[in-house]
Amino acid sequence: MNFESLRERLAGIVGADHVVAAEFCAPYAVDDKAPRAVVFPADAASLSEVMRLASSERLSVVPWGSGTKIGLGGIPARVDLVVGLKRLNQIIDYEPGDLTATFQAGMLLREAQTSLHRSGQFLPFDPACCEQVTIGGILATNSSGPWRHRYGTARDMVIGIRVVHADGTLTKGGAKVVKSVSGYDMNKLYVGSLGTLGIILEATLRLYPLPAVERTWIATFLTGEAAACAVAQILHSTIVCARVELLSSFAAQSVGRQAGCALPADTVAVAVSVGSISEAVDTQISAIRKLCHQEGAVAGFLVEGSAQESVWRAICDFPSASGDGRSWTMLKASVPLTKVLETIHRAEALGRDLGLESAAVSDAGCGIVRLYWRDETGSPEKDPAAIAKGVEELRRWVLRDGGSLVILSARPAIKASIDVWGPVGNALFLMQKLKQQFDPQGLLNPGRFVGGI
Structure with a gap:
């Protein structure tokens, strides 16, 4: 199918305004391979129809949220069509009393958090590019950040999912309640699969209450060994930490500059956050400060409020902080x-x-x-x-x-000179069988996942 025919058929599905012409597709290139077209469906029906068209024409498809995670994965075998999900950006269902919500995949994390904060709740997701990343991008890559220490990975938050497969079939797994245990937990299969088994349409996620107070202690050390000892002492204590980060000297200086927090030169930093009621936070921060001092900390800083947000944003998104x-x-x-x-x-x-x-x-x-x-x-x-x-x-x-x-x-x-994923052992055979069952034509992100899947 030539480009004009492809564009016309895509425009018939989503409208001409939501198809990007070939000459404007360069910003959607994956490892320097630009697609023939970019299309933005607005709902499940149009996404399914786009995938049916791709299947019938054997077009390879790259799902695209905001593009923040597009660097992950091997060089694609080919890129025919990018399917953008930015129009799928709503909260479908929200039950504050149940601590669950259902999000469309194209919703920005920051917009989801803003909505949840009004009810005193949040998603414990803090990956890189947290201001631009989408819910679907986080799940497709199973991205996590410092909050992983306290809350687990993105996969741990998923209790239900809807997916559009390579042939346009729409399936769902899980439920809208946390304790749904019947059958295989299929919804977790798609998390971290890089869109190679299906395009995540929406997901039901577990939420958490916002802590009443959160504060961060940053300590600096002359050596990495002293910093690591402090981390070990904190981890083996009764302190309930939300985030525990160790930053090399170069990283500490970059983060400090970005966050407006001047850290001593040539020092390694440890950043620890605690969230709870005020009295508990004060007690635990005091304990952290004491442990760091015992291990030879040369300086310490208490960070809260907007300064704390800046520090953690710089830590989570270090490449930008040092850019x-x-x-x-x-x-x-x-x-x-x-x-x-x-x-x-x-x-x-x-x-x-x-x-x-x-x-x-x-x-x-x-x-x-x-x-x-x-x-x-x-x-x-x-x-x-x-x-x-x-x-x-x-x-x-x-x-x-x-x-x-x-x-x-x-x-x-x-x-091009290395396997970006590394060895996966004898699990590769099972992954290849799954790929064959879910995407027999090999249309979804071909070549980008482990083993060239």
Whole structure:
């Protein structure tokens, strides 16, 4: 089918104003591969019809929320059609008394939070790009941030889901109540699948009450070892932390500048937030301050209100907080808690060997370490193959301790030299069988998921 015919048929489904012409599709490119068309359905019926058209014409499809997570995944085998979900942006159902709500996939997280806050509730989602990310993007990538320490992952919040499959079939799983346990928990299958099994249309999510008070203590240390010891003491105490982050020296300085909180130079930082009633928060912050002091903290700061929001936004979205136009190669390592600091040191050493600036932000209570490499100021762009080789070396080191390493975002030239996901063991066979059952033509995000699925 030529582009004019495709555009006419898509316009017949969603209206001409909601189809982007080929010459304007460059902003929707995935790893430099631009689609032939971009379409924005407004409801389940039009999304299903778009997928039926794609299936009949064997067009590959990339679901698109706001594009904040589009760097995740391998280089696509092809990109024919981008299906944008920005018009699917409503709260379908909200039951404050049940602590549940149903959201369309294209709804921005910040708009969802604004609505929930009016009832004193919130979604414990704080991924990168939290001002632009959509509910569907969070679920498709199972993105999480510092709140994961207290509340779990995005997958843990899902209790119901509606999905449009590659052939246009609409299915649903789960329910609108938390304790729905009959049958297989199919709704969790789509979370983290990168849209390769179906396009998430809407999801019913578990909510939480907003804490009456939340405050953050930031402590700085001369060494990573002292900071890691403080984190260990906090984690093994009776303190109920909402977020526990360990920031390398480079990351701490960038976050401090972005948040207007001047941290001492050449120090590693620990940021811990606590939410509860005022008296409980004061008691726990005091305990955190004491533990940090015992482990050699050289400075400490109490942060609350708008300053606290700025600090955590900068931590969650570190690449933007440190942005000056140079792109980061972004990695996520999952390691045992006792290996967090060693992983940071290993990545920094490899970065130095490659002539790259390095930074690290760790959800230290979960063993998640986000690692960042970029070219040094004024230096020529490094060889992509050399960077890929460095990632492979770091991955081999992480795997020795039973961990994993995924590339979150990198230039296409780097991705072309490496498996962005890494080994998945004998589970790959099962994943391939699932893909074959759910998308036998291989139309949804082909080539971007593990094993080239």
